[in-house]
Amino acid sequence: MVFSSFVFLFVFFPVVFLVYYALPKKFRNAFLLLSDLVFYGWGEPVLITLMLGSIVFNYFVGLLLERFDGSDKKRKAVLIVSVAVDLGLLAFFKYADFAVRNVNAIIPAANLALPRIPLPIGISFYTFQIMSYTVDVFRRETKAQHSIVAFGTYVSLFPQLIAGPIVRYRDVDDQLQSRRENLPQISRGVQLFLLGLAKKVLLANPMGALWDELRAMPNGGALAAWCGVIAFSLQIYFDFSGYSDMARGLGNLFGFSFLKNFDYPYVSKSITEFWRRWHISLGTWFREYVYIPLGGNRKGKARQIVNILIVWMLTGLWHGASWNFVLWGLYFGVLLMLEKLFLLKVLQKLPAVFSRVYALVLVALGWVLFYFADDVGGFAALKAFVPRLFTGGLLSADAASVLLSVVPLLLIAFVACTPLIRKGYDRLSGKKLFPVLQTAAVAAVLLLCTASLVSDAYNPFLYFKF
Amino acid sequence: MKKKLKFPPLFTAVFFLFCFGMSLLLLVLPKQTFSETEKRNLAAFPKFSFAALADGSFTRDFETFLSDQTPLRRFFVSLNAYADLALGNNGGNGVYRGRDGWLLEKPFARDNHFADNTGRIVRFAQKTTVPCTVMLVPTKSSVYTDKLPKNHLRYDDFKTIEAAQTACEKSGLRFVNIGERFLAEKDRTALYYKTDHHWTSAGAFIAYAALGETLGYEPTAADAYSVEKTPNFYGTSYARSGYTLTKPDSLEVWRSKQTGGRATVTIVENGKETKADNLFFADRLNTGDPYTVFLDGNHALETIETGAGGGRLLVIKDSFAHCLVPFLAEHFSEIVTVDLRYYKKPVTALMSETAFDQVLFVYGADTFAENKIVLR
Numbered sequence: 001m002v003f004s005s006f007v008f009l010f011v012f013f014p015v016v017f018l019v020y021y022a023l024p025k026k027f028r029n030a031f032l033l034l035s036d037l038v039f040y041g042w043g044e045p046v047l048i049t050l051m052l053g054s055i056v057f058n059y060f061v062g063l064l065l066e067r068f069d070g071s072d073k074k075r076k077a078v079l080i081v082s083v084a085v086d087l088g089l090l091a092f093f094k095y096a097d098f099a100v101r102n103v104n105a106i107i108p109a110a111n112l113a114l115p116r117i118p119l120p121i122g123i124s125f126y127t128f129q130i131m132s133y134t135v136d137v138f139r140r141e142t143k144a145q146h147s148i149v150a151f152g153t154y155v156s157l158f159p160q161l162i163a164g165p166i167v168r169y170r171d172v173d174d175q176l177q178s179r180r181e182n183l184p185q186i187s188r189g190v191q192l193f194l195l196g197l198a199k200k201v202l203l204a205n206p207m208g209a210l211w212d213e214l215r216a217m218p219n220g221g222a223l224a225a226w227c228g229v230i231a232f233s234l235q236i237y238f239d240f241s242g243y244s245d246m247a248r249g250l251g252n253l254f255g256f257s258f259l260k261n262f263d264y265p266y267v268s269k270s271i272t273e274f275w276r277r278w279h280i281s282l283g284t285w286f287r288e289y290v291y292i293p294l295g296g297n298r299k300g301k302a303r304q305i306v307n308i309l310i311v312w313m314l315t316g317l318w319h320g321a322s323w324n325f326v327l328w329g330l331y332f333g334v335l336l337m338l339e340k341l342f343l344l345k346v347l348q349k350l351p352a353v354f355s356r357v358y359a360l361v362l363v364a365l366g367w368v369l370f371y372f373a374d375d376v377g378g379f380a381a382l383k384a385f386v387p388r389l390f391t392g393g394l395l396s397a398d399a400a401s402v403l404l405s406v407v408p409l410l411l412i413a414f415v416a417c418t419p420l421i422r423k424g425y426d427r428l429s430g431k432k433l434f435p436v437l438q439t440a441a442v443a444a445v446l447l448l449c450t451a452s453l454v455s456d457a458y459n460p461f462l463y464f465k466f
Numbered sequence: 467m468k469k470k471l472k473f474p475p476l477f478t479a480v481f482f483l484f485c486f487g488m489s490l491l492l493l494v495l496p497k498q499t500f501s502e503t504e505k506r507n508l509a510a511f512p513k514f515s516f517a518a519l520a521d522g523s524f525t526r527d528f529e530t531f532l533s534d535q536t537p538l539r540r541f542f543v544s545l546n547a548y549a550d551l552a553l554g555n556n557g558g559n560g561v562y563r564g565r566d567g568w569l570l571e572k573p574f575a576r577d578n579h580f581a582d583n584t585g586r587i588v589r590f591a592q593k594t595t596v597p598c599t600v601m602l603v604p605t606k607s608s609v610y611t612d613k614l615p616k617n618h619l620r621y622d623d624f625k626t627i628e629a630a631q632t633a634c635e636k637s638g639l640r641f642v643n644i645g646e647r648f649l650a651e652k653d654r655t656a657l658y659y660k661t662d663h664h665w666t667s668a669g670a671f672i673a674y675a676a677l678g679e680t681l682g683y684e685p686t687a688a689d690a691y692s693v694e695k696t697p698n699f700y701g702t703s704y705a706r707s708g709y710t711l712t713k714p715d716s717l718e719v720w721r722s723k724q725t726g727g728r729a730t731v732t733i734v735e736n737g738k739e740t741k742a743d744n745l746f747f748a749d750r751l752n753t754g755d756p757y758t759v760f761l762d763g764n765h766a767l768e769t770i771e772t773g774a775g776g777g778r779l780l781v782i783k784d785s786f787a788h789c790l791v792p793f794l795a796e797h798f799s800e801i802v803t804v805d806l807r808y809y810k811k812p813v814t815a816l817m818s819e820t821a822f823d824q825v826l827f828v829y830g831a832d833t834f835a836e837n838k839i840v841l842r
Contacts, residue, residue, distance in 0.1 A: 006532040007525075010488040018486075042525050187478040194481065397620050398576075404617045405555045435476055442477035446484045451546035454536055455559065455708065 001042040002162075003193075003246045004200050004453060012039065013250075020254060021181070029153050029176070032254065036156035040121070043162075047093075047120035054089065055152045058082060058130045062144035062151070065137045079138045083131065090127045093117055098321035122162035124318055126155055128285055133169035135289055142170040150176045159250035163243045165261035165281035168288075172256060181255035189252025194445045196245030201449040203413050204238035205456060207231045210406055218388065220399035225388040227403055232371055233364045234413045237266065240279070266363070266417040269355035270347050271335045274363055282318070286311050308340075309333045322373040324382065331366055491537035498535065500754070508534040540710065547708030556615045561707035562607070564614050568660045569703035569712055570607040571832065573621045578835035584630040586841045587827055588637045594817065596780075598825040599640040599680050601673060602627045603665060603786050605832050606658035609648050623831050640680050644673050659715045662701020662757065663832065667693075667720040667789045674793035681824055683776070683797035691720040696751045696759075717756050719746055720789075722796060725774075729795055732769040733762060735808075745770065745792040760788035766808035770801040777823030782806065782813065782841070784833040794826075812842035 001008050016035045023031055041048045061082040068074040096115045103110055133154070136142040145151040154176055160167055214220055214228035244261035251258045265277035275283055291311045297304045309330065316329020339347070347355045372382035395403070415421060428434050498508050512518065512527035519525070536542065543559075550558035557563070557572055564570045591598040607614060608623035624645050634641040648657055648669070657669035665673070671688060678685040699717035704710075721727050727745040742762070750758045761768060764785055776798040781787050783803055791801060802820065804813060817825075 005529060006536060007529050009485060010492055010536075011532070014485050014489045017482075043522070045519050045522060045525070183478075187475050190478050190481045401617055401619050405557070408553045409555065438475065439477040439480055442480050443484075446481065447542075447545060448549055450488075450536075451542040451549065454533065454539055454542035455546040 001039050001158075003243070003250070004197060004449070006453065007042070009450075012042075017253065029147075030149050032158075033149055033153045033156065036153065036158045036161065039158040040156060040161060044121045047118065050089070050093070050120055050123075051126060051156060054086065054126070054130060055155050056148070057085060058134055058155075059145070059148050059151045061134050062137050063146070065134070066144040075138060079134060082134050086127050086131055086134075090123055093120055093123055095317075095321045125164050125166055126161060128166045128282075129169070130155055131289060132166070132285065136168070136170050142173055145169075145173075145176070157251075157256070159247040159254075159256070160258065163240070163247070164279070165244050165247060165258055166285050167258050167281065168284070171259060175256050179255035185252050185255065185257070189249045190442070191249065192245050192252060193249030194442060196242040196247070196249060197449050198445045199238040199242030199245060199416070201452050202445075203409075203416060204235050204242055205452065206406070206409055207235035207238065207413060210402070211235055213402055214399060215385070217396065217399050217402075218384075219392060219396055220388075221393040221395040222389055222391065223395040224399035224403065225385070227399075229364050229368055229389070230410075233266075233367045234410075234417070236367060236370075237262075237417065238413070264417065264419050266360060267356065267419070268359045268363075269352060270339055270344055270359055271332060271362060272339050272344060274359055275332065275336070282315070286315055290314060305337055308337055312336070319370070320373055322375070322378065324369055324373050324378065328366055328369045331369060335362060488537060492532070492535065495535075495537055501534075501539075543708045544710040548711075551709075556617070557707075559706055559708050561703050561709070562615050562618060563707065563709045563712070564610070566613060566660075567713050568606075568610060568613040569707045569709060570610065570614055570618075571605060571663055571703060571706075573607065573619050573623075574605070574832045574835040576622070579838045580626050580630060580831075580835045581633070583834055583839050584633050586839055588634060588639060590813070590841045591639050591825075592637060593814075594825070596817065596822050596825050597640065598827065599642060599677070600630070600634050600827045601642045601644065601677065601829075602630055602834055603673070603828070603830050604645055604648065605830065606663065606665070608831075609652055609657060626835070627831060642673075642676050642680055644676050647672055647676055659699070659701050659703075659717075661699070661704035661712060661715050663703055663830070664701070664757065664786060664789070667718045670786075670790040671720060671793060673790055677794075677826070681779070681794075681797070681826065686722070686793075686796060690723055692723055694719045694721060696756060699756055701757065717751070717759065719759060720792070721746065722792070725772075725796065727792060729773070730771040731761065732771075733765050734767045734769075735765055745795060757785075757788075761791060761803070763788070764805055764808065765803075766805055766810075768803045770795055770803070772796070772799055772801070774799055778802075778820060780804065780813075780817065780820075780822045780825045781828060782825065783828040784830055786830040786833075787828040790828060806839045806841060807837060810840075814842060 001012060003009070012035075016031075020028055020031055020035075037048065037052075040051065044051075061078060064078045065075055068078065096117050100112045100114055104112055133142070133145075133151075137144050145154070154167075154169060154172060157167075208231075211228050211231040214224050214231065217224060220228075241262035248258045248261070259281065261279060261281050263277040263280065265274050268274040268277055291307055294307045294310060295303055296307060312329040312333030313326055314329070315332075316325040316327065319325045319328070347358065350358075368385065369382070372378060372385065377384075428437065497510070499510065500506075501508050509527065509530040511531055512524055514524060518527075547559055550556075551563060560572050562570045562572065587598070587600060604623040604627060605621070607618075608621035611621065627643060627645060631641040631643050651657060651672055655668045655672075656666055657672070658665050671691075675685040695716040695718055697714065697716045699715045701715065704712055704714075728743060729745050731742045731745060733740045733742070745761060747759050747762050750756055750762070755763065757763065761770075770791065772795045774796060778800045779794065779798040779802070781791060781794075781801060781803045783805060784807070787803060791803060795801060800820075802816070802822075804816070806813075
């Protein structure tokens, strides 16, 4: 189930919200767990058993880690087994086809049949969440959860189940046991949810349509190709950050608060800064559970470089089972390394305009690499597209017509990438008319989003595949 | 410390009222089975079975059901179209809101079936001894370019049709190009409906007059017809566009004063045969799809016996033929129409059953561009 669908907005959410608040506190987690399962099973009626299995397995892992408190050896063994199982399942369900394709490419004689394993929705997200639990229990940074209902609720919590943010167990441990839902939090939740919905429906979807349209104009000209790349960059940002906002807002509506996942990444002045602002929960996860355990920067420059490359290769691979993602990860790994070595110092001396353009262009080129995964033609399609950025005239008449009709929307999207709207909102918040404006904005977002969803069958979430 | 709220802010209430209100409306409003604007059946509540649940079809169908049954659907589609328009995006649903109440389809894809379909017709014509004539009708947007909004995509209809003409004539087929005549007449008469992609009977009449020389008949004069107008006609362009504030057209039926449109019309659909005694199905004018007044709309195969003199004509066509055929009916004793989108049997078999004197291909340029015709 996706948030920007009728079934979620007008059936699932109202029912769950009403029942949740009608129930006494002690039943709320159990009801939430039940709702999570309906939410997940809606799109994944069969592989829901896999998630349930993971929940039960890791619940006992937590208990065992606690039970073997005296024996580090046993604890280590338990952790290794659990990590192997969790990553094994992720590898099997996400990467088996990819692995077989590669084996076949290297040894054509092998000619293995593709297993064609369906990718369970959200497995990349919930596996990482589960590991943040087991590893933290192992590190004694958090206590084992004794209630399987609370643990199951954590893993499968519907707001962040299918597209993040990746919530660390220790960040919500307290909230799972006791949270106080209250009105200010609920209205914050409504605002965040609608902000996310608007980003997704009113900006990401049209930007996606624009990217599709421009991409389908091979003779559109270089400017059209660049505008296509810009449109995709905007689409992926509004899509993903919109989803995170909706997730955080829904969390608020049920008494949870999750950490921010995006912080205006497109205003960054370096790639280093970009990755502190983009998909923050993923970066945090990799830092804490991969980079630092590998030694981070404590074992010398050479080792640090190797560590960075490993982390970024894995980050790339996490985004999808296709070589372009690995390349995309390494691309950023190399850029980050260069910045660490000398570039960051140079950038700081340059005027802000230069460093902003530098970061934006490199990120946008990264998105080109990111877009052309195997399922949309892979490297062949990438190789066909890249020359379009530099050759073939400036702008065809058709492409100009398409672009002309989206200029106002593009301008809105540009502004929406910056903190300007937020600042204006905060400045207005003391004013007398503010409640009226707020109400009008909420009504407009609801009406326009519904209108767009009714009109538009074009509603796939990009981050659904992960 | 933040100030504690005693009452939730108004917008919170608006949000919940909207979500709960919509779900309540979904629950209580009677379910629609047919959408008149879209001219299609709406999804019904899916049947539950564990197999359907497991393969995901139940939840998928349920979502289709919901989006088909969303309360105030027309209002929302329209709101979206006008909101887009306000942001400078005219034609968000594929139809421009032009000047003077004209709704004009965006051009068909550049990458299309036009040349291939022409090739199929040429090959077909070369295999038969019956003389074949081709007419491809330009889209209304390419004729009424002065009604388009300032910013619009380019239309290639005339060039594309000329290329088809060259290809046909090179292989000895007859091709009647009405482009020039249409451009000459377009300001005097409305050749197309403002809210529908079809030509009007006035437009079809010009085509009929143009075809006379090639098909071998003396066209009847325009004043031999009584023109019956039915107001409040909203056509396909209207339905697609979402611009619901557009004014309706009047649907025109040109009825021959002499015959009154009388003919024996036999419709064969799914092996079932139905008969009617007139080319015009007047009762259709009061339904949601009044354009079916002409020959009862789209059918795989229709046989028209006119009782008039003249030869036998096979018309291979899309819906552009529907208001043209009644004019032709005065000059042929029998006309058979075949719509290749629905007729899946070989046309050659049909031609060996009946000795046709002429074959006429009539297509709107957009259908011809967008659908691969299978011609055996």
